[in-house]
Amino acid sequence: MRTIAKAFLCLFAAFVLGSAHGEELTPDALVKNVTLEVVELIAKDKEIRGNRNKLIELIDEKVLPHFNFTGMTALAMGQGWNKANAEQKKRLTEEFKILLVRTYASALAAYAEQKFDFRPLRAKPTDTDVTVNVRVLQPGAQPVPIDYSMEKTPAGWKVYDVMVGGVSLVANYRTEFNNTVRDSGIEGLIKTLSAKNRTLEAAGAAPQK
């Protein structure tokens, strides 16, 4: 419980990937640049942390372009993905994206100036599917590893899974998604996700403690 929750505390870095300035960035350089850029923005602007909408804007602009949300949703759905039609796939991806962005905004608000250790990439230059390792350092505790699974696409390197402390975000949704699809079908899952997002939105509108 303790370690798990701690891992989730570090989810914030899980999505810290922002805009690439050059197309030819290696995946590890991309992760490093964007992580540092976002963390610096948060450190500079104290007010942004208490403002959920500003955080989400920041994530939209800096982080989202580097994620393959369709790939993430497909992985999280497992075999259920093939049961969905094109339009359902689109709605699923959209709702899952909103949920992840909200979770990330929440984690970013809890960021407490931890330091990062960017590990050298262990991959051949020709590889098209790599894992980028970052570690979050905190005094009195084992560093928390954050591993980004990334693939090369014509539009640059894209993240398709994030492992925080050995916990794959995508795999962790699989049981929940499968259970919901089994009980109430694809439409049921879309409804559940969108209801969850609406609840969070309503709660986020209230003043944040």
Place this chain on the structure above:
Amino acid sequence: MRFPGSVVLLAALAACATAQGDPRDPFEGFNRGVYRFNETVDAAIAKPVATAYRDLVHEEIRNRVRNFFSNIADLFIGVNNLLQGKIQDGVEDWARFAFNSTFGLLGIHDVATDMGIEKHNEDFGQTLGRWGVADGPYLVLPILGSSTLRDSVGTAADIYTDPVGDFRPIRLRNSAVALRLVNVRADLLDASRILGEAALDKYVFQRDAYLQRRRSLIYDGQPPREERPPEPEPTPEERRSEAPVNAAPAADVNDDLRRVPQPTHP
């Protein structure tokens, strides 16, 4: 000891194992009950106390408290590393304990980390896992939360060997144990809020994260990568025959991980 008790308890519970559920979690109904109990206790006592602690006690002092208990824990983290044959890690843990207990003033300053001797995370449950003991069924323990049959045995050993348990007088020991719990819970305030926001079903989300996390810890962050194309969903009959009665074979536990489909390439 807790172990024989757990076995009796499990035998009694085997009767109410559900057929539909996750093969790693045959006692889901019972576990959910304990989980609800834990959530109630947490909301009524642990969370308010931890929140007050975080709001009233200065961050510097909270860091010292965390370091103090972290230093004491390094002793048996070292023992576990040696038991797992990781001699260098074990020696590092004891070096940490030596430096932090002296130069770090009884551990309140983590000077070892500044010297580049990194903190490790080990316990008896991980040592058993390293020795090849399978997780066994998932269990939610009262107050302590997520565990497995194997990790429950490990936790019993952790508690039995806990140096804080030897603090005397008893009142000092009890205060130390309480302070440690409050400190741990306070560190988790943000995390538990995020968990509540991220999960569709908190119980399932936390269980799956726990099982993934333990697997990663046992392999020190390098679990064998097991990916293969999706398989057809097992029928309820197959699931039932797969359901572990006492201890699941190691492979079963990671079934979900192995069923990861390849990412779609647009």
